[in-house]
Amino acid sequence: xxxxxxxxxxxxxxxxxxxxxxxxxxxxxxxxxxxxxxxxxxxxxxxxxxxxxxxxxxxxxxxxxxxxxxxxxxxxxxxxxxxxxxxxxxxxxxxxxxxxxxxxxxxxxxxxxxxxxxxxxxxxxxxxx
Numbered sequence: 602x603x604x605x606x607x608x609x610x611x612x613x614x615x616x617x618x619x620x621x622x623x624x625x626x627x628x629x630x631x632x633x634x635x636x637x638x639x640x641x642x643x644x645x646x647x648x649x650x651x652x653x654x655x656x657x658x659x660x661x662x663x664x665x666x667x668x669x670x671x672x673x674x675x676x677x678x679x680x681x682x683x684x685x686x687x688x689x690x691x692x693x694x695x696x697x698x699x700x701x702x703x704x705x706x707x708x709x710x711x712x713x714x715x716x717x718x719x720x721x722x723x724x725x726x727x728x729x730x
Contacts, residue, residue, distance in 0.1 A: 603625070603628045603700075603719045604625070604719075605625055605696050605719055605721035606623070606626075607622065607623050607695065607696050607722065607724040608621070608624070610726045611727070612727040612729065613727075613729070614729050615686060615687055615688055615728055616685055616686065618683060618684045618685075620680060620682050620683070621681040621683065622678055623635075623678060623679040623680070625679065625698060628677075628700065632703055632704055633653070633698060633701060634653050634704070634708070634716070635651065635652050635670075635679050636651040636697045636710070637668075637670060637679075637681045637697075638694070638696075638697060639690075639692035639695070639726075640695070640723075641691060641693075646695070648661055648710040648711070648712065649668065649681070649710075650669075650670035651707065651712065653704040654701075654704045654707075655705070657704070657707070659709035660710065661710050663689070667684050668682065668683050668684070681694070683726070688729065689728075693723040694723060694725075695720055695721055695723045696721045697717035697719065697721070698718070698720075699712075699717045700718070
């Protein structure tokens with residue numbers, strides 16, 4: 602059974618940094634699409650960053666240049682390094698995983714919630730001004 606567990610959220614001041622982790626169990630990284638999503642109160646879930654098993658990464662425009670998605674296959678963990686955080690980054694952050702026959706099927710940040718079968722429970726990020 603595939604499970605995703607996020608950690609690393611917290612409260613920081615604007616300009617600060619956080620690193621989110623998503624530990625994956627029940628699956629070894631092979632052909633996959635993974636992504637970080639966020640949902641602010643009263644808003645829909647939006648894609649933040651994506652990583653496919655062929656190494657392609659994509660970022661949503663609001664976070665480009667500030668966030669970095671990466672993985673450690675030995676630790677079966679996905680990361681999101683977040684720098685220069687802004688109050689508008691405040692949200693619940695979720696990681697998502699979809700197993701695919703080949704990485705070319707990944708849609709990057711254009712993947713919708715329904716494109717991912719496996720989700721974590723979320724970790725809260727709060728950025729104060």
